Amino acid sequence: MPVNLKDLPENIAHAVKLSRAFMPPTSNATFIPRSLDPRVTAWAKQVIENGRLSTALEEIADSDPDLAD
Amino acid sequence: MLIVDDQILFRLLANQAEPLLIQLSANGIATTSSWYFRLAKAIASGRTNRALGGLFADVDSPTRDLVQQSLKRLPDEILCPEPKAVVPVMAEISTVINANFINLEALALAVLLDADLAVSTDSPLITNGAQLLHLNVHLL
Numbered sequence: 001m002p003v004n005l006k007d008l009p010e011n012i013a014h015a016v017k018l019s020r021a022f023m024p025p026t027s028n029a030t031f032i033p034r035s036l037d038p039r040v041t042a043w044a045k046q047v048i049e050n051g052r053l054s055t056a057l058e059e060i061a062d063s064d065p066d067l068a069d
Numbered sequence: 070m071l072i073v074d075d076q077i078l079f080r081l082l083a084n085q086a087e088p089l090l091i092q093l094s095a096n097g098i099a100t101t102s103s104w105y106f107r108l109a110k111a112i113a114s115g116r117t118n119r120a121l122g123g124l125f126a127d128v129d130s131p132t133r134d135l136v137q138q139s140l141k142r143l144p145d146e147i148l149c150p151e152p153k154a155v156v157p158v159m160a161e162i163s164t165v166i167n168a169n170f171i172n173l174e175a176l177a178l179a180v181l182l183d184a185d186l187a188v189s190t191d192s193p194l195i196t197n198g199a200q201l202l203h204l205n206v207h208l209l
Contacts, residue, residue, distance in 0.1 A: 002183045007203050015161040016180055019154045023181070 070097040070148075070184035072175060075108040077187050077209055079124050081147075082139040083132050090187070090209055099148035099182055101155075101174040109140045150178065166198045179204045 005013040071093045073081065078100050080086055086094070111121035125133060143149060158177035162168075168176065172194045179186050185205040188195060199206045 003180050003203060008180070009161075009165055011164060012158065012161045012180065012202075015158045019158050019181055023150060023154045 070099060070182045071187050071207075072099045072101065072179050072182065072184045073104070073187045074100070074175070074189055075104040075111075075121060076124065076189035078104060078108055078147075079121065079136065082136045083124075083128055084135070085128075087209075089207075093185065093187060093207060093209075097148065098146070099150070099178060099184060101171070101178050102149060102152060103171045103174050105140075105143065105149055107171075112137060112140060148182070150181070155181065162198070162202070166201060168194045168198050172198060176202060176204065 003016075005016060008016070073094075077090065080090065081094070081098065108121055111119060112125050114122065116122045125136065128136070155174060155177050158181055159170075159173045162177055162180070163173055166173070166176065172192065175186060175195060176198045178184070179199070180202055185207060186195065186199060187207045187209050189209060191208055196206055198204075
């Protein structure tokens, strides 16, 4: 859940902004949790890939009015 | 993004993630230096009478090898930001929330990464701090 910095005490929000500016970029790779049950692992891959795919589709729709619902 | 404690990190590294954990992890996983250290220390010590050591003792030999290798070099996909980024936020949070180092680090990391927290034991320090900082905590 995105943290709204305006909801935080000012000193904390300020520290967060500074730290975020200096943090290295996060990896794009997603750790795929595995389970002892290979079916659950396969499901996990699907959840993660579908999550990424739906986000990508939303971004495309947002940038192109012709694609919006 | 989900920040996991030491016990949950173990479950992830040992390929013992349950469906809810997998679902919550879909947007990425991170852990704190403290939790990473606590897990690595417990396993390095070989003590099986403690919670983390007990988890390790309960899995088979190949899984123990897998966990040990993963702890020596945490997978790149599991974020563990360095103290330079986290400590300034911890310091400011400590002015409004009375919590120990481990919990402050977890709360600070959650705020920094816009993440939820996943813990294996109920901790009022974490829960109360999370509430003040508008963070979600999952007890798994």
